[in-house]
Amino acid sequence: MEKLVSIFLFGKKYEVPENLTIMTAMEYAGYQLVRGCGCRNGFCGACATIYRIKGDKELKACLACQTKVEDNMYIATLPFFPLVKEGYDIENIPVNESVMMQLYPEIYACIGCNACTKSCTQGLNVMQYIAYAQRGDFEKCAEESFDCVMCGVCSSRCPAGISHPQVAMLARRINGKYLAPGCGHLEDRVKEIENGDFKELIEALMQKPVEEMKELYNTREIEK
Amino acid sequence: MYSENFQKSIAAVEAAREKNITLEPERMTAKQKEDLLASFHPDYKQDEFDVLKIGPNKGEKVPTELAEILQAHSRITKDSVSLENPDYETDVLIIGGGGAGTAAAIEAHEARADVMIVTKLRMGDANTMMAEGGIQAADKPNDSPAIHFVDAFGGGHFAAKRELLSKLVCDAPEAILWLSNLGVEFDKEADGTMVTTHGGGTSRKRMHAAKDYSGAEIMRTLRDEVLNRNIPVVDFTSAIELILDENGNAAGAVLMNMETKELLVAKAKTVIIATGGAGRMHYQGFPTSNHYGATADGLVLGYRAGAKLLYAETLQYHPTGAAYPEQIFGALVTEKVRSIGAKLVNAKGEVFMHPLETRDVAAASIIRECSERGNGVDTGNGKGVWLDTPMIEKIGGEGTIMRRIPAMWRMFEKYGIDIRKEPILVYPTLHYQNGGLDIDANCMTTNIENLFVAGEAVGGIHGKNRLMGNSLLDIIVFGRSAGKNAAAKAKDVKVGKLTLSHIEKFEKEIVDAGIVTDMTSPKLLPDYTRQK
Numbered sequence: 001m002e003k004l005v006s007i008f009l010f011g012k013k014y015e016v017p018e019n020l021t022i023m024t025a026m027e028y029a030g031y032q033l034v035r036g037c038g039c040r041n042g043f044c045g046a047c048a049t050i051y052r053i054k055g056d057k058e059l060k061a062c063l064a065c066q067t068k069v070e071d072n073m074y075i076a077t078l079p080f081f082p083l084v085k086e087g088y089d090i091e092n093i094p095v096n097e098s099v100m101m102q103l104y105p106e107i108y109a110c111i112g113c114n115a116c117t118k119s120c121t122q123g124l125n126v127m128q129y130i131a132y133a134q135r136g137d138f139e140k141c142a143e144e145s146f147d148c149v150m151c152g153v154c155s156s157r158c159p160a161g162i163s164h165p166q167v168a169m170l171a172r173r174i175n176g177k178y179l180a181p182g183c184g185h186l187e188d189r190v191k192e193i194e195n196g197d198f199k200e201l202i203e204a205l206m207q208k209p210v211e212e213m214k215e216l217y218n219t220r221e222i223e224k
Numbered sequence: 225m226y227s228e229n230f231q232k233s234i235a236a237v238e239a240a241r242e243k244n245i246t247l248e249p250e251r252m253t254a255k256q257k258e259d260l261l262a263s264f265h266p267d268y269k270q271d272e273f274d275v276l277k278i279g280p281n282k283g284e285k286v287p288t289e290l291a292e293i294l295q296a297h298s299r300i301t302k303d304s305v306s307l308e309n310p311d312y313e314t315d316v317l318i319i320g321g322g323g324a325g326t327a328a329a330i331e332a333h334e335a336r337a338d339v340m341i342v343t344k345l346r347m348g349d350a351n352t353m354m355a356e357g358g359i360q361a362a363d364k365p366n367d368s369p370a371i372h373f374v375d376a377f378g379g380g381h382f383a384a385k386r387e388l389l390s391k392l393v394c395d396a397p398e399a400i401l402w403l404s405n406l407g408v409e410f411d412k413e414a415d416g417t418m419v420t421t422h423g424g425g426t427s428r429k430r431m432h433a434a435k436d437y438s439g440a441e442i443m444r445t446l447r448d449e450v451l452n453r454n455i456p457v458v459d460f461t462s463a464i465e466l467i468l469d470e471n472g473n474a475a476g477a478v479l480m481n482m483e484t485k486e487l488l489v490a491k492a493k494t495v496i497i498a499t500g501g502a503g504r505m506h507y508q509g510f511p512t513s514n515h516y517g518a519t520a521d522g523l524v525l526g527y528r529a530g531a532k533l534l535y536a537e538t539l540q541y542h543p544t545g546a547a548y549p550e551q552i553f554g555a556l557v558t559e560k561v562r563s564i565g566a567k568l569v570n571a572k573g574e575v576f577m578h579p580l581e582t583r584d585v586a587a588a589s590i591i592r593e594c595s596e597r598g599n600g601v602d603t604g605n606g607k608g609v610w611l612d613t614p615m616i617e618k619i620g621g622e623g624t625i626m627r628r629i630p631a632m633w634r635m636f637e638k639y640g641i642d643i644r645k646e647p648i649l650v651y652p653t654l655h656y657q658n659g660g661l662d663i664d665a666n667c668m669t670t671n672i673e674n675l676f677v678a679g680e681a682v683g684g685i686h687g688k689n690r691l692m693g694n695s696l697l698d699i700i701v702f703g704r705s706a707g708k709n710a711a712a713k714a715k716d717v718k719v720g721k722l723t724l725s726h727i728e729k730f731e732k733e734i735v736d737a738g739i740v741t742d743m744t745s746p747k748l749l750p751d752y753t754r755q756k
Contacts, residue, residue, distance in 0.1 A: 021551050027752040034460070034482050034749070038349045039515050041555045042635060043440050046349060066638055068551060087452045090407060122634070142409060146435065147630060150444065169448050173407030176445075180409065181416030189363040189397040201370040202394060205377075206386050217378030218254050222427045223366065 005071040022049055022064035022075055036079035042066045045151035048078040048121060061119040061153040081152035083163040088170070095178045097136030104167050107134055109160040116154035116164055122147045126154045126164050133167050139179050141171035225640045233601050236573030237610050237647050244567055245615050249578040257585050264588040264595070266652075267538055267688075272508050278733040280532040280671070287507040290520060290536060294527050295734060296743035299464045300487065302724035305478055307467065310491035310722075312458070314340045315714040316707070317476060317492035319463040319522065322350025323439070323696070324679025325498035326446040327703030328710070329455050337711035339455055342479055342490065344462040344499075344517050344748060348447045351500050351515050351680060352699055355439025356558035356631060357423065358431040359700070360693035361396035364420060367428040369393040376694055379425040379582045380658075380687025383535065387665045388685045392694065392701055399700040400432060408445045409434050411628075421563040423692030424543075425582035431693045436558050436629040439696055461488070462521065462748050465727060466495065466529040466675070469720035474529070474675035476722065482748070491722060493714035494674045496667075496706050497522040501657040501680040502539075504750040510654040511554025513542055521746035522681035526661045528730050531669045534683035535659030540690055543568075543586035545653025547608030549639045554653040557632060559583070559692045561611060564628055565619040569610040569647070570599035576609075584689040587652040594651065601649055608649035617644050658690055659683035667706035674717060678706035 002017040007025060016025040023037060038046030047064035054072035064077060086103040093099050100107060107130050116126035125144055132141035145168035154164045192198065205213070226234060252260065262268050274291035276282050286294065316332045318325045321343030332339040341347065362372040372393040377384055400418075404410060411419040411433050420429045434441035450457065460482045467476035467489070476491040499522030503514025512518070523533060544557040562568070562579040568586075570576050570593050577589045590609050594600030600607030613632075616624050625633055625644050636643050660683035662670045667682075669675045679699045686694060734741075 019550060024551075024752070028754045030753050032749070032751060032753050033516075034345075037516050038345060039354045041354055041513070041552075043437070043631070044349055044353045044515075046346065066635075085448075085451055087454065090449070090452065146409075146441075147437065147634070149440070169444060172409055172441075173445060173448065176407035176409035177405060180412060181414065183363075183404070183410075183412065183416045183418055185365060185417060186361075186363045186397055186401055186404070190401050193369065193394055193397060198369045198394065201368065202373065202390050205370060205373050206390060210382050213374070213377060213382055214254070217374055217382075220371075220374060220378075220427050222251075223422070223429055 005069055007069050008074045010076055011074070016069060018069065020069055022067050022069055023047055025069045036064065036077040040065045043149060045149035046079065048081070048151035048153045049075060050078055051075045061121055063121045063151065078153065078156060081156050083152050083155055083166055085163065085166045090173060090177060093174070095174055097134065099170070100133055100136065100167070103170065104163070106160055106162050107167055110162060111160060113159060115157040119153045119157045121151050121153055122149060124148060129168055130162065130164060133171050138171040138175045141168060142175035145172065226646065230601065233571045234647065237569050237612055240573035241612060241615065244569060244575050244612065245618055247575055249575050251578045252581060252585065260588045260592065261584060264591045265584055266508050266510070266541055269508065273537060277737040277739060279527050280530060281536070284537070286536045287539065289505045289507055290502070292741065292743055293520065293524055293745040293747055295739050296741055296745040297731065297734065298528065298727045299744045300478060300727070302728050305487050305489055307489055307722040307724070310476065311488040312340060312490040314338045314490065315493050316496065316710045317342070317490050318496045318498055319477060320498035320500060320679070321347035321457060321459065322498060322500050322679065323352030323443055323446060323699035324703035325496070326450050327700050328496050328498060328678055328707030329450055330446065330453065331704045331707030332711040333453050333455050335708055335711035337714055339711070340458065341450070341455065342458045342461050342463055344482060346459050347450065347457050348443050349515060349517060350443065351518060352439045352696065353443045354513065354515060354556060355696050356436040356556060357560035357563065358433035358438045358693045359400065359696035360423065360426070360430050360691070361400045361432060361697065362393060362428065362430050363397040363400065363418065364428065364430060367430055369396065371428055372396065372430065375425060375427050376686065376691055379691045380689050383687035385684040391665055391705070392685055392698055395701045396697055399697060399704070402704070403442060403445070403700065406445050406449055408442055411435065421560065422580055423559055423563060424580045424586060425691045431563060433560065436560055436631045442696060463525060464746060465724060466525050467491070467722050467724060468529060468726055469722055471720045473673040475719045491719065493717040493719055494676060494710040496676040496678060496710050497526060497661065497681050498679045498703065499681050503654045507539055507654055510541060510652070511545060512654040513545055513554060513556035514654065517749060519747040519750065520657065521748065522677065523660060524746040526669065526675070526677070529672060529726050531672050531675060532662040533659060534662040535688055536683060538658040538688040539654060540583055540656035540658055541587040541652040542655035543583055543590055543652050544611055544650040546648070547606065547651040548603040548649040550605045551639065552635060553605060555635065556653065556655070557611060557648065557650055558629065560629060561613060561616070561632060564624065565616045566611050566613045567615060569612050571601045572599060582689055582691065590652055603649055606651060608651040610647040611650045612647040613643040614645055614647060656680065656690055656695060658686055658688055666709045667702055668709065674713060676706040676710045678702040
């Protein structure tokens with residue numbers, strides 16, 4: 001017989017097997033999830049969850065699909081958090097800190113409490129990437145925030161009302177588009193294709209009998 | 225940390241590691257692959273398939289679970305809603321808010337069409353978000369679209385529709401450039417050269433990546449762009465039937481609010497199905513690497529309206545799903561782990577195959593190792609083989625794992641396994657729907673006018689097996705193309721009187737064929753609540 005633990009879903013007590021994740025425990029308890037369930041694999045940030053273990057003062061945050069239940073765990077899911085997402089035209093924005101001042105001025109009201117970092121479900125140094133964004137160091141902000149799944153827990157804990165994941169999203173797009181080095185071989189290849197350089201080769205492949213295609217495939221040279 | 229039960233086998237893996245790193249296992253011959261697939265690949269298990277009794281593909285075999293939902297009752301009757309006063313009217317209606325749907329929306333919007341997205345959960349809740357390893361494009365000097373074509377055509381068993389495949393490979397570099405210009409952060413050298421690797425079955429290193437968050441990075445960027453453009457997104461709303469007009473052309477969809485169950489009507493000049501895959505159908509009882517909403521909805525919508533399917537009998541089982549611990553059973557372990565050096569090793573510490581065979585071959589090989597050959601590791605929840613991740617650090621140097629596959633490290637670290645030091649256990653997991661709705665090179669279905677399809681819901685781009693990195697590519701290439709073409713087509717469309725008479729007609733076919741079922745479809749979500 002599997003060992004059961006007591007958990008409290010929105011305050012109500014359920015007995016569930018100890019090997020379950022919070023998400024599968026909710027399903028075991030009978031919840032047919034619509035909200036708060038996405039990729040079930042730690043990538044999409046749909047299942048942000050806040051919990052406290054009875055007797056522990058600290059509130060913890062996690063992704064429900066990535067976290068095992070514990071005995072006496074009080075659980076509240078956070079399937080949606082009203083982040084602020086500012087619109088902008090990626091083709092027409094300043095590539096320096098003034099874009100942050102325009103779109104997300106609240107990041108300059110950060111009081112350095114570090115609650116965002118402490119609550120990050122991905123273990124990222126959130127306060128640090130906001131500091132990079134403040135200075136317009138988008139490359140570092142992008143690198144530091146890269147593993148963000150935009151679950152929004154950081155923002156739920158922020159006294160300054162910062163929407164950290166959206167700030168980082170903007171920084172990554174600026175970095176990817178404007179600051180990362182351009183790619184010569186990619187641009188060359190696009191031009192070659194536009195120029196029709198591969199047209200004949202492709203047309204030949206379109207016509208080739210399957211037997212000849214098999215021969216071509218089975219004897220092709222494979223780069224080491 | 226692995227328990228005592230695993231230690232003996234781990235010791236064998238560790239003892240052989242140095243030797244296994246240098247070993248270059250032979251690739252299988254065409255004949256060896258054929259025999260292996262026929263004996264061990266799930267697609268060849270005849271008793272897991274049913275013959276369709278009705279619809280455009282009547283007489284063809286599809287997985288039993290798919291046959292059931294394709295031949296199930298509609299969730300509504302033609303009188304459930306009034307088509308007179310639609311709740312939404314638009315030029316282009318996009319069903320699905322994943323990679324293909326958002327790419328289509330951006331291009332349709334760029335073409336100045338009125339466009340809206342309806343999506344069952346949130347925008348970005350899609351398999352795209354979970355694609356880890358990368359996206360192919362032949363943009364290196366030693367590569368060409370023609371070489372890419374041969375790799376994909378052969379890997380897909382020479383069954384791809386060539387006009388679709390040529391579009392895929394020829395539009396690939398431009399797709400990467402488009403993403404780059406939107407701000408997607410591809411892994412690059414200091415001089416801008418793309419960092420590219422092999423995938424299973426590639427003959428050139430053309431896998432572009434954004435660490436092992438490649439799909440997530442693409443998806444969040446596309447989502448951000450859709451929001452910047454103020455494209456209407458109706459989320460937590462699924463399409464449950466297509467609407468046709470009196471001429472038999474696609475002209476909208478009946479929608480259902482996933483929370484309140486309210487029914488709504490969307491009228492459109494063109495419709496794009498971008499509903500994704502089917503992993504949550506759990507064909508043959510397999511676990512899946514797919515998103516919660518991957519239930520083949522688009523195939524059901526299309527089929528009931530009369531659209532043809534192509535290769536719906538072929539599924540992709542990703543060779544390396546997590547086999548342990550049980551909390552992540554079936555979760556994707558990216559092929560990139562093998563691209564950057566890890567090999568597959570059996571319980572005795574033996575490398576039993578070349579790590580970069582195509583996915584169908586690799587999956588069948590692992591199943592053979594765990595069944596007939598008895599060389600699997602008992603996980604307590606089935607069998608698995610080792611994927612020797614510490615090899616990566618030995619080959620690429622310390623820090624390679626954190627730099628190239630941080631998500632994989634994170635996934636296992638949560639359960640006390642450090643993949644830099646310990647190998648991981650893997651077994652095939654249901655990953656990709658190779659087949660889907662039959663389209664032409666303009667992304668329009670071959671037999672319903674104004675109905676476009678893009679992404680995983682399409683059949684025929686990859687043939688009967690898909691190479692790693694060609695799916696992220698196809699959602700961008702065909703998503704964009706569907707968006708552009710649907711927007712252009714919408715300019716000339718005059719929608720006739722709306723009708724749901726095809727539902728009634730299909731219902732009659734069910735009865736006439738003697739099919740007895742109480743199932744309704746599309747399924748929309750799996751039911752994982754405990755059955756007492």
